Amino acid sequence: MYEPVFSPTPLQQLDTDANGNTFFLKREDLLPYSFGGNKVRIGLQYLRDLHRKGCDHMVAYGNARSNLCRVLSNLCAGEGVPITILSPADDDGQRREACNEQLCRVFGARVVPCLKTQVAQSVQQVMDEIRRDGQRPYYIYGDCFGHGNEAVPTAAYVPVYDEIRTQGTFDIIALACGTGMTLAGLLCGRRLRGGSERILGLSVARDRQNALAHTLAYANAWLDEPNRLAQADVEIVDDYRRVYGDYGEDVENAIRHMLRTYGVPMDGTYVGKAYAALRQYAARENWQNQRVLFIHTGGTPLFFDAIPHLL
Amino acid sequence: MYEPVFSPTPLQQLDTDANGNTFFLKREDLLPYSFGGNKVRIGLQYLRDLHRKGCDHMVAYGNARSNLCRVLSNLCAGEGVPITILSPADDDGQRREACNEQLCRVFGARVVPCLKTQVAQSVQQVMDEIRRDGQRPYYIYGDCFGHGNEAVPTAAYVPVYDEIRTQGTFDIIALACGTGMTLAGLLCGRRLRGGSERILGLSVARDRQNALAHTLAYANAWLDEPNRLAQADVEIVDDYRRVYGDYGEDVENAIRHMLRTYGVPMDGTYVGKAYAALRQYAARENWQNQRVLFIHTGGTPLFFDAIPHLL
Numbered sequence: 001m002y003e004p005v006f007s008p009t010p011l012q013q014l015d016t017d018a019n020g021n022t023f024f025l026k027r028e029d030l031l032p033y034s035f036g037g038n039k040v041r042i043g044l045q046y047l048r049d050l051h052r053k054g055c056d057h058m059v060a061y062g063n064a065r066s067n068l069c070r071v072l073s074n075l076c077a078g079e080g081v082p083i084t085i086l087s088p089a090d091d092d093g094q095r096r097e098a099c100n101e102q103l104c105r106v107f108g109a110r111v112v113p114c115l116k117t118q119v120a121q122s123v124q125q126v127m128d129e130i131r132r133d134g135q136r137p138y139y140i141y142g143d144c145f146g147h148g149n150e151a152v153p154t155a156a157y158v159p160v161y162d163e164i165r166t167q168g169t170f171d172i173i174a175l176a177c178g179t180g181m182t183l184a185g186l187l188c189g190r191r192l193r194g195g196s197e198r199i200l201g202l203s204v205a206r207d208r209q210n211a212l213a214h215t216l217a218y219a220n221a222w223l224d225e226p227n228r229l230a231q232a233d234v235e236i237v238d239d240y241r242r243v244y245g246d247y248g249e250d251v252e253n254a255i256r257h258m259l260r261t262y263g264v265p266m267d268g269t270y271v272g273k274a275y276a277a278l279r280q281y282a283a284r285e286n287w288q289n290q291r292v293l294f295i296h297t298g299g300t301p302l303f304f305d306a307i308p309h310l311l
Numbered sequence: 312m313y314e315p316v317f318s319p320t321p322l323q324q325l326d327t328d329a330n331g332n333t334f335f336l337k338r339e340d341l342l343p344y345s346f347g348g349n350k351v352r353i354g355l356q357y358l359r360d361l362h363r364k365g366c367d368h369m370v371a372y373g374n375a376r377s378n379l380c381r382v383l384s385n386l387c388a389g390e391g392v393p394i395t396i397l398s399p400a401d402d403d404g405q406r407r408e409a410c411n412e413q414l415c416r417v418f419g420a421r422v423v424p425c426l427k428t429q430v431a432q433s434v435q436q437v438m439d440e441i442r443r444d445g446q447r448p449y450y451i452y453g454d455c456f457g458h459g460n461e462a463v464p465t466a467a468y469v470p471v472y473d474e475i476r477t478q479g480t481f482d483i484i485a486l487a488c489g490t491g492m493t494l495a496g497l498l499c500g501r502r503l504r505g506g507s508e509r510i511l512g513l514s515v516a517r518d519r520q521n522a523l524a525h526t527l528a529y530a531n532a533w534l535d536e537p538n539r540l541a542q543a544d545v546e547i548v549d550d551y552r553r554v555y556g557d558y559g560e561d562v563e564n565a566i567r568h569m570l571r572t573y574g575v576p577m578d579g580t581y582v583g584k585a586y587a588a589l590r591q592y593a594a595r596e597n598w599q600n601q602r603v604l605f606i607h608t609g610g611t612p613l614f615f616d617a618i619p620h621l622l
Contacts, residue, residue, distance in 0.1 A: 004323075004573075004574070007321060010318060010343045012315075012343065027343055030341050030343055032321045032323065032338055032341055032574075032575075033573070033574035033575075034574035035574075035576065040574075074570070074571065074574050075574075077571040078571055078572050078573070078574070099615060099618060102618045102619070102622060103618065105622055106567070106570070106618065106621045106622060107570075107571060256417070259385070259417070259418075260385065260388040260389055260418060261389050262315075262344070262389070263315070263343075263344035263345035263346075263351075263382075263385050263386075263389070264343075264344075265346065300611075301615075304410060304612075304615040307410060307413050307414065307417065308413075310417045311413060311416055311417060
């Protein structure tokens with residue numbers, strides 16, 4: 001398989017606020033494959049796992065805006081591995097065009113509509129069909145209920161914790177928390193090295209308890225028994241989440257500011273929302289003289305979907 | 312002014328063909344500012360020159376798809392320098408929406424329609440208006456006929472020649488040639504260092520004589536008298552150019568191949584066209600055992616305009 005080799009992604013200093021906090025960006029959006037983002041590292045883990053398990057047909061789940069589905073489709077296209085994507089409509093029942101889904105189709109993915117209320121049945125049905133065709137399907141999330149494969153994506157961000165430490169010393173590492181995979185990987189890295197930075201997940205949709213449970217499940221699937229994390233090891237802020245995909249004026253202003261001042265694109269679903277949350281949270285909690293690293297986890301195709309919002 | 316600091320952009324090995332030629336990409340599209348591309352380095356030169364000359368209003372010329380106008384608008388937005396863009400319609404008289412122009416508007420650029428047959432008059436008129444408003448306009452190309460400022464953009468790629476030499480040894484460096492600015496900068500770098508690589512400009516629109524004259528004008532505006540280049544120092548291939556913006560099946564196939572195999576986006580106007588030309592030219596000229604570096608000069612927003620072409 002094509003294994004891109006990555007140098008450390010660029011680390012960029014932003015402003016220092018009135019309380020002496022200095023903000024930095026780690027540009028995971030510039031990973032040099034398929035428009036970058038954390039899902040590049042995570043997608044590579046899934047593809048390796050597919051091979052490890054002797055499978056030959058990738059099955060994913062994600063809506064039209066899914067960064068993970070786009071990266072997986074690209075990786076599969078590169079090797080001629082067929083991929084089927086179960087794609088739910090939005091909560092209002094609508095299906096909206098998005099660059100990520102268009103790219104999935106450019107990569108030759110088979111996109112199968114699926115009801116959000118019937119994911120397990122749909123996964124089971126698709127897996128059975130693929131088996132009847134004589135192929136060995138690999139569902140990225142494990143069993144048809146989405147359990148059993150949590151260690152795989154978590155592995156992607158364990159080494160990134162070390163990569164960050166080669167790039168600087170930070171008091172706080174912050175990032176968007178959707179599924180919790182990326183956060184879990186960094187927490188595992190910190191646990192292995194005995195690091196003491198705060199690592200802060202800014203939840204974009206789930207409430208704190210739910211995000212925490214998912215993050216712990218990912219982390220503890222990867223860690224050995226004696227190293228397992230407890231709830232107190234996971235810091236989630238959920239005060240700034242909104243309905244998935246919804247924009248607020250503060251988020252749009254943060255996105256405009258980052259784009260105009262630093263030429264950095266952020267989407268409104270994950271990264272822009274989390275970055276706006278970080279800056280508001282830092283002010284509310286009255287942080288003083290902290291070195292704060294925000295991980296830009298990508299989503300450039302989502303930015304292009306949303307340009308009209310910024311006009 | 313905000314001065315982004317760039318590490319060397321990633322260098323990526325591609326395939327080795329049946330004749331033993333190995334192809335490499337230099338990912339200037341990943342420059343960490345405003346969606347990257349060679350126009351980031353060039354735009355920075357123009358902004359510095361505006362300040363050097365004591366001006367306070369940027370004036371540019373470019374159509375809705377111009378990467379340079381997008382980068383200049385971003386740089387100007389970052390500093391609160393007003394920018395006016397003279398924007399011609401396409402040759403068929405149509406004005407088409409493009410991400411680059413939308414981004415210019417997000418950055419607050421003033422976009423003034425302009426006839427291709429009346430550029431000088433339009434530039435003069437806009438400059439006069441800006442002066443009447445008490446501002447000091449800076450037209451990137453110099454006088455209203457577009458002459459006098461050739462040394463400024465050329466300066467952007469002189470140090471990139473050295474950067475490339477720190478990254479590897481190549482027999483041939485190839486790149487898209489539109490205006491000739493980027494090619495001129497690399498040729499100046501080679502002249503200063505006494506380098507011996509072939510540097511090949513793959514013309515995307517102009518015929519060889521025209522591209523050659525423009526490239527020489529840029530290079531010789533920057534070089535001291537004793538170092539000036541002659542026609543024989545500039546290698547331009549014009550066999551694969553097409554009408555500006557036009558696609559061919561071979562270009563689309565090259566774009567699909569690079570995207571699927573390496574996750575690298577290329578647009579069809581500049582980079583994809585030039586890359587397809589390079590591979591065809593290498594085969595036609597029967598290159599043997601060459602190490603060939605192709606410079607990916609960016610244009611990610613143009614890629615997003617063109618996704619429907621790839622479906």
